[in-house]
Amino acid sequence: MPSSTHPLVSKFDGLMDLTASEREALSGFPLRTVSLEAHQDVTREGDRPSRCAMLIEGFACTSKITTKGRRQIMAFHIAGNMPDLHSVHLGVLDSDIRTISACTMGFMDHSPLKALCSQHPRIAAVLWRTTLVDASVYREWMTNIGQREAFGRLAHLFCEVMTRMEDSGQADGDRCRFPVSQVELGEATGMSAVHVNRTLQELRKENLVSFAAGVLTIHNRDRLAEAGEFDLTYLHLQEAQLAA
Amino acid sequence: MPSSTHPLVSKFDGLMDLTASEREALSGFPLRTVSLEAHQDVTREGDRPSRCAMLIEGFACTSKITTKGRRQIMAFHIAGNMPDLHSVHLGVLDSDIRTISACTMGFMDHSPLKALCSQHPRIAAVLWRTTLVDASVYREWMTNIGQREAFGRLAHLFCEVMTRMEDSGQADGDRCRFPVSQVELGEATGMSAVHVNRTLQELRKENLVSFAAGVLTIHNRDRLAEAGEFDLTYLHLQEAQLAA
DNA sequence: CGGCGATTTGATAATGGTCAAGTGCCGTGG
DNA sequence: CCACGGCACTTGACCATTATCAAATCGCCG
Numbered sequence: 348m349p350s351s352t353h354p355l356v357s358k359f360d361g362l363m364d365l366t367a368s369e370r371e372a373l374s375g376f377p378l379r380t381v382s383l384e385a386h387q388d389v390t391r392e393g394d395r396p397s398r399c400a401m402l403i404e405g406f407a408c409t410s411k412i413t414t415k416g417r418r419q420i421m422a423f424h425i426a427g428n429m430p431d432l433h434s435v436h437l438g439v440l441d442s443d444i445r446t447i448s449a450c451t452m453g454f455m456d457h458s459p460l461k462a463l464c465s466q467h468p469r470i471a472a473v474l475w476r477t478t479l480v481d482a483s484v485y486r487e488w489m490t491n492i493g494q495r496e497a498f499g500r501l502a503h504l505f506c507e508v509m510t511r512m513e514d515s516g517q518a519d520g521d522r523c524r525f526p527v528s529q530v531e532l533g534e535a536t537g538m539s540a541v542h543v544n545r546t547l548q549e550l551r552k553e554n555l556v557s558f559a560a561g562v563l564t565i566h567n568r569d570r571l572a573e574a575g576e577f578d579l580t581y582l583h584l585q586e587a588q589l590a591a
Numbered sequence: 592m593p594s595s596t597h598p599l600v601s602k603f604d605g606l607m608d609l610t611a612s613e614r615e616a617l618s619g620f621p622l623r624t625v626s627l628e629a630h631q632d633v634t635r636e637g638d639r640p641s642r643c644a645m646l647i648e649g650f651a652c653t654s655k656i657t658t659k660g661r662r663q664i665m666a667f668h669i670a671g672n673m674p675d676l677h678s679v680h681l682g683v684l685d686s687d688i689r690t691i692s693a694c695t696m697g698f699m700d701h702s703p704l705k706a707l708c709s710q711h712p713r714i715a716a717v718l719w720r721t722t723l724v725d726a727s728v729y730r731e732w733m734t735n736i737g738q739r740e741a742f743g744r745l746a747h748l749f750c751e752v753m754t755r756m757e758d759s760g761q762a763d764g765d766r767c768r769f770p771v772s773q774v775e776l777g778e779a780t781g782m783s784a785v786h787v788n789r790t791l792q793e794l795r796k797e798n799l800v801s802f803a804a805g806v807l808t809i810h811n812r813d814r815l816a817e818a819g820e821f822d823l824t825y826l827h828l829q830e831a832q833l834a835a
Numbered sequence: 836c837g838g839c840g841a842t843t844t845g846a847t848a849a850t851g852g853t854c855a856a857g858t859g860c861c862g863t864g865g
Numbered sequence: 866c867c868a869c870g871g872c873a874c875t876t877g878a879c880c881a882t883t884a885t886c887a888a889a890t891c892g893c894c895g
Contacts, residue, residue: 393824411734414820419734433727436720441727441825465712472708475719476680482722483677483685485729490655490663492737493781496850528873537737539852544875546851576658580637581685740882772841783884788843836895843890850884858875865868 354378354403354453358427362473369467376463378453389444389452390431396440398456399431405450406526410534411442420535421485423447423508423527427515432478435460448526448561480583487581492537495576497546500536502575505556507582509565514584521568526561598622598647598697602671606717613711620707622697633688633696634675640684642700643675649694650770654778655686664779665729667691667752667771671759676722679704692770692805724827731825736781739820741790744780747819749800751826753809758828765812770805 353374359365365373380403383389390396392411407424409431421442424430430444435457464471484507491503512523527535533543550556555571557564565571572578597618603609609617624647627633634640636655651668653675665686668674674688679701708715728751735747756767771779777787794800799815801808809815816822 409730411730413734413738415738417738419737421730421733433723436716437723437727437827439824439827441827442730461716464716468709468712468715471712471715471719472680472705475715475722478719478723478726479677479681482726482729483681485726485733486653486655486665486686489665489729489733489736490657492733493663494657494659494661530873540874541853541876542851548875580683583681583683583685774841784841785843785885786883789883792843838895839893841891841893844888846886846888848883848885850882852881853879855878856876858873860873861871863869863871865866 354401355455358401359470359473363469369470372463372467373470376455377459378455380451380453383446383450383452385446385448385450387446389446390434390440391443392440394440395438396431396434397458398454399429399434399460400444401453401455402426402428402430403451403453406447406524407444407450408447408527408531408535409442409444418534419537420531421488422481423535425508425511425515426517429474429477432474433481447531483581483583488535491575497536497538497542498549499575500538501532501543501546501550502555502571503577504532504536504575505550505558505563505565506568506572506575506577506579508563510577510579510582510584514582521566522562522564524561525558525563598645599699602645603714603717607713613714616707616711617714620699621703622699624695624697627690627694627696629690629692629694631690633690634678634684635687636684638684639682640675640678641702642698643673643678643704644688645673645697645699646670647695647697650691650768651688651694652691652771652775652779653686653688662778663781664775665732666725667779669752669755669759670761673718673721676718677725691775727825727827732779735819741780741782741786742793743819744782745776745787745790745794745819746799746815747821748776748780749794749802749807749809750812750816750819750821750823752807754821754823754826754828758826765810766806766808768805769802769807 353376355373355376355378356370359373389400389407402424404426407430408420409422409424410418410420412418431440434440464474491500495503508525509518509523512518517523529543529547530540533540547558554566555574556566597620599617599620599622600614603617633644633651646668648670651674652664653666653668654662654664656662675684678684708718735744739747752769753762753767756762761767773787773791774784777784791802798810799818800810
């Protein structure tokens with residue numbers, strides 16, 4: 348058997364029909380695979396990295412710390428994501444990327460990546476598109492944080508995580524791994540850990556979700572989606588294949 | 592005199608050194624110029640547009656409406672911005688774009704735009720970068736909404752607007768045009784209009800900013816930046832020239 | 836002058852923050 | 866094997882920020 352496909356190839360296979368030359372360019376792309384422990388920095392605000400990462404296994408997040416020491420998590424990353432792809436074209440990083448669980452990451456240098464994009468415009472377009480979906484998710488999170496109250500915020504977040512995990516084949520029925528702490532849930536939704544805890548109990552009491560031991564279980568998908576006003580359009584999943 | 596430069600050319604001239612062939616491709620790009628009144632929809636959530644817009648004159652915003660009828664503004668657009676550039680690679684729009692003031696917009700069809708990107712990878716890279724900066728601003732806004740309280744939120748927003756207006760040569764000393772209503776400020780910062788009003792009064796009383804009749808005036812930049820914990824790194828301005 | 840939208844003000848209530856203490860779980864080390 | 870320490874989670878009490886509702890004022894345009 349082939350010594351496991353190149354992570355870039357697996358990623359693109361789901362997103363477009365590759366030509367032979369594109370496939371060759373991707374499968375030969377130099378990737379340094381690294382194992383990281385939980386709660387480790389991958390990159391930090393202010394860094395000027397010369398490479399970007401692909402999350403191959405585990406959970407990570409993007410966050411930022413305020414002068415006053417408050418932390419906002421802007422995104423959770425699951426296997427298959429490229430958390431700092433934007434660093435290819437932005438000189439300075441404006442946020443931190445940290446692992447949440449133990450992770451395997453593949454690092455790719457910017458310069459071959461730029462060359463790849465110049466030579467293969469369709470690949471460039473798909474990578475660009477990836478960052479556009481990230482931006483779409485940011486827009487939805489802003490709406491979540493700005494306009495919904497605690498109950499709906501968590502409901503929405505859980506719907507999103509489950510949907511993404513399912514889409515990438517990492518869910519198991521109504522359950523999926525989601526090893527974040529309540530503090531981190533609070534940092535992602537703009538609420539205090541105490542209030543997260545209480546809201547989690549409400550969600551549980553209503554028999555919508557349970558969240559414990561790093562596992563998310565959704566008991567009533569429809570009602571959860573309703574509570575979180577969740578509409579998956581913003582994830583731009585189904586149309587992925589149509590791209591480029 | 593030349594019948595005014597092509598808006599795309601002016602935009603790129605600030606961002607990179609154009610080769611002759613790039614300049615030619617840009618200056619010949621078909622653009623339909625349209626005048627719009629204040630508070631008009633440009634595109635709506637759910638649309639599948641075949642063109643995207645460049646704001647040539649005026650103010651616009653991106654927003655989304657919740658099932659419960661609450662509106663979140665995710666971005667303000669000023670002259671020179673391309674509010675829905677992301678529609679080139681995302682099939683369905685996930686948010687609305689509306690004018691705030693009367694606007695002039697230039698519409699560009701997707702297919703020539705895609706062709707332009709395929710043939711001119713450096714142009715593609717700069718356009719990609721533009722959307723990455725948008726995403727960076729989203730990240731900052733999430734932090735603003737999620738982690739700062741009213742006073743800081745407005746302070747931060749005002750710092751951003753002034754900085755961007757200055758950067759694009761649209762400010763006049765400490766003042767710039769910013770014709771949004773207090774309701775809209777609230778929709779952008781996740782606070783009620785009433786609370787916006789009161790916070791504005793505080794900002795005024797502290798002699799940091801005044802905001803009236805569609806004009807923003809900053810009286811004490813340092814203290815305002817401090818109140819809003821404003822650090823312009825996330826706007827990725829200075830390094831724009833280094834791109835591509 | 837009339838009316839409409841935007842802003843302002845006041846009063847009241849609710850959502851959610853903070854502080855502090857307690858519980859439970861797990862891994863380390865004696 | 867059990868005690869200890871640490872960390873995540875839980876609970877209670879209290880309080881602050883901010884929302885909501887309602888009414889008044891202001892400015893502007895027809």
